[in-house]
Amino acid sequence: MTETRSRAGTGMSASPDPAAEAKTAVAGFLREISAFQEEVKTMFQQQEERLTMLDRKTMIYGRPALAATAELDVPHRKAFGAYLRTGDDDGLRGLVLEGKAMTTAVASDGGYLVDPQTSDTIRSMLLSTASIRQIASVVNVEATSFEVLIDRSEIGSGWATEVAAVAESATPVIERISIRLHELSAMPKASQRLLDDAAFDVESWLAGKIATRFMRAESGAFVSGDGVDKPRGFLTPAKVANASWSWGSLGYVASGAAGDFPVSNAADCIVTLVYALGADYRANGSFVMNSKTAGTIRKMKDADGRFLWSDGLAAAEPARLMGYPVLLCEDMPDIAAGAYPIAFGDFAAGYTVAERPDVRVLRDPFSAKPHVLFYATKRVGGDVTDYAAIKLLKIALS
Structure with a gap:
């Protein structure tokens, strides 16, 4: 007792209470969390007010x-x-x-890939025009080129007897054709004031402009492109008389008159063209010519006075020549001496279009002020992949 009182009298304090210190620390931590929650709540309120002001501003400016x-x-x-x-x-x-x-933003250059809806719009407009892609084989690739393997020969065979030795037969030859993808571009422009007009459908306008540019460029290249920085057209390979045809060239039949079709029996050269194509290809054959040539062909009659040309019975059905569909492609040459105004063949087998499905658009508001430029690019290539599948009609020189 005496010792306890003596310690109290000297002023020595009691040992600290750990439970009390823990409660104090927890209370301070809870106050910090509450303050942080209030800050976050204030930030969300400010953001909501900002979005509300944006909505009002959008309504004001239309x-x-x-x-x-x-x-x-x-x-x-x-x-x-x-x-x-x-x-x-x-x-x-x-x-x-x-x-x-x-x-899908492209951060490196400020551009972006056109969204799927816009790409579909451009594709549908391309298909609605008179382009070889309507009847050719079209493939989507992700590489810089597309390789086509062609088996252009048969395995050798022969009759064998029961006891005679079997001779070695020939093996097939595989041909590889490489189709490089080239860049097709268009750069329409519009004023900033036009783009600011809310009643104007910017997306449809841009898609239409790009589609028109791309259609004109690639349609011509698929027919007569030289293959230098553009697709190689089906009229570009060497052309020889069909009787001398060999792989790597296109066979042709002559019209039989200098600079035009013959006056009598004008339809004979069309019949000859059809049967110059192999039977397997002929089953899927199509004619390709421009409108001016079609105006001449549709007047032709056979020996019994019947027209070779017949219009489609339905709105979307193509016209037919000797029972085969006709594609009117305005990039085909006119009737002239030495020209090839008509092609007939199985183009799904004979010509391949390789392309990347994405269309890339870059927006440039600086280079042509007060206009805004839209730089669009697409990668596409094309080439003949089966030289036996396409035949041509040549207008004779003399």
Whole structure:
């Protein structure tokens, strides 16, 4: 007792309480968490107010806002339009970033890959034009070239007796044709004021302009391209009389009159052209010519006075010549001495178009102020892949 009182009297304090210190630390930590939650809540409120101001600004300037989530087929189309209508407003730049996120951004050059809806639009317009791609073989590739392997011979065979030795027969020859992909480009432009017009369908306009440029360029190359930085057309290979045809060249039959079709029996050369093609190819044969040549051919009659040409019975059905469909391709040459105005063949076997399905678009608002340039590129190639599948009609020189 005496010792205890003596320690109390000297002023010595008791040992600290660990439980009390732990409670104090926990209370301080909870106060910090509460303060952090308040900061986060304030940030979200500020962001919501900013988005509300953007919506009001969008309504004032007449620019379309992104669609609600219930509109399943609309958001990416409107985000694409918002990208093209970029202005100086910081608020609208937020919409641009959102549009890029929906279309696979390419950070290295500021461009992006066209979203699937836009690519489908361009593709459908290409198919709706008179291009060889409608009847050719079209393949999508991810490499810089496409290799086609052609078996152009047969295995040798022979009759054997019961006891005689069997002789070695010939083996087939494989031909490899490499189709390189070349870059096709277009660069339409529009004023910034036009792009700012909310009533203008920017996406459809851009798709139409690019499709028209691409269609004209590739359609001509598929027919007569020289293969230098462009596809190699089916009229480019060497041409020989069909009686002397060999692999690597295209066989032709002559019209029989200088600079035109013969006056009498004009249809005979068409019949000869059809049967110059092998029977296996002829089953899937198609004629290719331009409209001017078609105007001449459709007047031809056989020996019994019946027209060789017949129009399609349905709206989407092509016209037919001797029962075979006709593709009117305006890039085919006109009737003239030494020209090849008509082709007949199985183009699905004879010509291959290789392409990358993506169309790349870069937006340039600086180089042509006050206009905005849209630089679009596509990789495409083409070449003859079976020289036996296509025959030509040559207008005689003399």
